[in-house]
Amino acid sequence: MSAKAERTRELLVETALRLFRERGYEATTMRLIATEAGVSQGSAYYYFEGKDALVHELYVRIQQEHRERAAPLLREGAGLAENLRTVLHTGLDTMGPYHSFGSTMLHVALSRSSPVSPFSTESGPARSAATALMAQVLASSRGTRSPTSHARLPELLWLAYLGVTLHWVTDPSPDQRRTRQLVDGLAPIVARTVALSRLPVGRRLAADVFTLVDQLATPTTDRNDP
Known part of the structure; x- marks a missing residue:
């Protein structure tokens, strides 16, 4: 070009x-x-x-910048809570300039059938980039590379990131400080959840979580679907 x-x-x-x-x-x-x-x-x-393509361009750019910011800060052998806290805070730093824009997109992105939904086929490249960064978080952290770990753990971290993003979009506190507090409290909880997933009961629970996520993320033609 x-x-x-x-x-x-x-x-x-x-x-x-x-x-x-x-x-x-x-x-x-x-x-x-x-x-x-x-x-x-x-x-x-x-x-x-179309304008959806412009939104996806923004998604991809944010993920690229997020990775560039976060990857050098991940500490090899650090606890998962520390590295996850780092990647979530750098994610908020990256999204900061788009906070006002995020609120205008929320009602559109929450629809499962919307092309700009984070679960849509069109959002695949940005979603893959975000999940790959979470895989790097796991690879850098101690105690997370067990062969018994659930294969979709990076996706679990991405889902936590989505939850943080949703809170951030609707956070009216100065500089979204409450979302920063959420990150600091959420990271150790997620780390303990990941540790639990290495146990048989935890793996079954993780499998149930992803089954539910897949059901909710897939558009349905069921006439009873709201």
Whole structure:
């Protein structure tokens, strides 16, 4: 991609994020994004097939920056609680500039059928990047590489991260300090849960958790589904 094309693509992303913050996700159209960016609507669609694609671009960028910030800070052989606390706090640091935008996206992302849901197929690249970082957290921490550990433990840490993110989006405290307190309290709890997962009863519990997660994350056509 040429330097000019890169600049145009970056301009569209920055314009979209500004409009999402100012007008909300639903009220922002590709036509408006193109107009505000000073490019044709056709050019906007050349780079992004729709505003959902712009959201996914943001997801991927956040995950890339999060990994760049967190990976050098993980301590080999440290306790899981310490390394998890590090990765969650750096995640909040990375998301900080987008706090106002997050609140506009919440009602859209919570829908299981939404393309911008963290569980959607379209969110796969960002989800994979986040899970890979959690796998690195486990690999760096002592006592977490047992052959009896559940294979989906990185996903469990990612789910904890999602919970922290949800709290952060709705946190009105100055600089989202209450979410920082949540991270400090949650990390040792998750670490103890992971330790428990190495035991037979813990592995069964983990399997039940992931079965439930898979059921909730998969859209259904059941007529009784709300």
